[in-house]
Amino acid sequence: MPKYHPKERLLKKDKKPPKLIANRVLATDVILFGISNERSARLMEKDNTLTFRCRTESTKLDIKSAFIELYNHEVVKVNTVNTIKGYKKAYIRLKEEGAALKVANDAGII
16 A cells, blocks of 8 residues: 655655565576677686676676675676676676786686
8 A cells, every 4th residue: 555745745656676686596597607708708817807697687786696695806896787688787897906817718718
């Protein structure tokens, strides 16, 4: 039932709880695989950023915690993009200089 606020004279709807990923057990359920193309290689060298394909329901916090769980590196920032084809890409920027190339080599992305 919406709540009435007399000062605003509007009915406000109750906020829904945040959407959770059902039955999340592993970090590999959130981060599916790394993307390796010319643009992602340039981002690795220039901006210390890795590119991953992720589950469409995952949030930035889910992606960040899954990355830390999988690769044990500090994350500065996570940017996400929902593509026209219907999947989600995550650009993960790392704190240490050159860490993106190390992680990419260890994970087999390059």
